[in-house]
Amino acid sequence: MELPLLPTTVIGSYPRPKWLREVIALRKAGRISEDDLKEAFNDAAVTVMRDHLIAGIDVPTDGEVKRDEMVEFFAERLKGFKFYGPVRVWGTAYYRKPSVVDKIEYVRPMLLDEVEFTKSISYTPNFKVTITGPYTMGYWSYNEYYKSRRDMVFDLAKAINSEIRSLVDAGAKIIQVDEPAIHSTKDEVPWAIEAVNESIKGINAKLMVHICYGDYKLVAPYLNDLKVDQINFALKIYDYKPLKLLKEVGFEKELGAGVIDVHNKRVESPEEVQKDLMTILRYFPPEKVWVNPDCGLKLQPRKIAFEKMVSMVNGTRLAREELKKGENRK
Numbered sequence: 001m002e003l004p005l006l007p008t009t010v011i012g013s014y015p016r017p018k019w020l021r022e023v024i025a026l027r028k029a030g031r032i033s034e035d036d037l038k039e040a041f042n043d044a045a046v047t048v049m050r051d052h053l054i055a056g057i058d059v060p061t062d063g064e065v066k067r068d069e070m071v072e073f074f075a076e077r078l079k080g081f082k083f084y085g086p087v088r089v090w091g092t093a094y095y096r097k098p099s100v101v102d103k104i105e106y107v108r109p110m111l112l113d114e115v116e117f118t119k120s121i122s123y124t125p126n127f128k129v130t131i132t133g134p135y136t137m138g139y140w141s142y143n144e145y146y147k148s149r150r151d152m153v154f155d156l157a158k159a160i161n162s163e164i165r166s167l168v169d170a171g172a173k174i175i176q177v178d179e180p181a182i183h184s185t186k187d188e189v190p191w192a193i194e195a196v197n198e199s200i201k202g203i204n205a206k207l208m209v210h211i212c213y214g215d216y217k218l219v220a221p222y223l224n225d226l227k228v229d230q231i232n233f234a235l236k237i238y239d240y241k242p243l244k245l246l247k248e249v250g251f252e253k254e255l256g257a258g259v260i261d262v263h264n265k266r267v268e269s270p271e272e273v274q275k276d277l278m279t280i281l282r283y284f285p286p287e288k289v290w291v292n293p294d295c296g297l298k299l300q301p302r303k304i305a306f307e308k309m310v311s312m313v314n315g316t317r318l319a320r321e322e323l324k325k326g327e328n329r330k
């Protein structure tokens with residue numbers, strides 16, 4: 001995999017263009033066809049990929065523009081789920097909380113079309129595919145069937161494993177399992193880690209896990225047990241305090257460092273990103289560090305999301321130059 005030092009990437013989601021939101025509303029109102037909607041989804045993926053290209057992102061995604069929500073999308077496509085009404089999350093955002101009412105089974109590919117299309121439009125073979133992990137799927141669903149959440153999560157892990165296999169067969173080289181909920185309940189973390197490992201068992205690709213907001217202390221002692229190449233975290237919002245913790249637990253994976261606050265409209269400057277990266281590099285060597293925003297940029301206005309990516313890339317370039325100067329001085 002040919003990548004520069006400190007590769008830049010995004011976590012996954014990106015704001016949908018306004019016109020796509022309007023097209024989705026037209027489809028819901030029955031005024032356009034499913035084919036029209038599909039065309040708009042593909043056009044939106046092209047648009048996002050181009051934003052990533054112009055910003056200079058080394059490892060892009062399609063912005064997850066075809067998925068409404070990170071749990072719902074998969075729950076709609078696996079056997080065993082049923083939906084109740086919307087549940088409020090993050091202030092004004094709502095999602096339809098799914099319920100598990102039968103044994104969870106993998107019935108058909110869920111992201112295959114998305115990945116095939118992304119591959120066909122990507123400016124690099126090193127695009128990233130994200131998939132919601134088994135613990136987060138289970139944690140954000142009601143359990144009305146299994147004796148325990150653990151049993152439910154391990155069946156989810158099996159289903160996710162089948163899906164990841166089909167994505168890698170289709171050409172995905174970088175897979176990120178999103179587990180924002182993995183540190184929600186202290187007692188469950190050890191088996192949640194096992195479930196994530198189950199979901200990626202036997203997969204031949206570069207593997208990552210995304211963990212964001214919450215108490216990293218709960219998950220830190222187990223991070224090296226995850227059988228992945230990289231774990232990426234929200235760090236900017238915590239002013240990089242978790243770096244000390246990661247160092248203390250002997251974190252030995254690649255670190256995907258969140259250097260952009262996705263909850264704040266203020267656009268970080270390239271110099272600020274550079275400075276933050278140099279702080280990170282006091283803890284971990286540059287060969288083990290990737291650069292990303294804290295989380296998906298989906299909730300920002302598109303203009304702000306784009307400016308944040310540009311700053312992240314330009315700040316990383318400055319850091320690379322600074323490293324080079326340091327090398328020459330040696």
Ligand SMILES: [Zn+2]
Nearest residue numbers: 180212295296
């Ligand atoms: Zn996140």
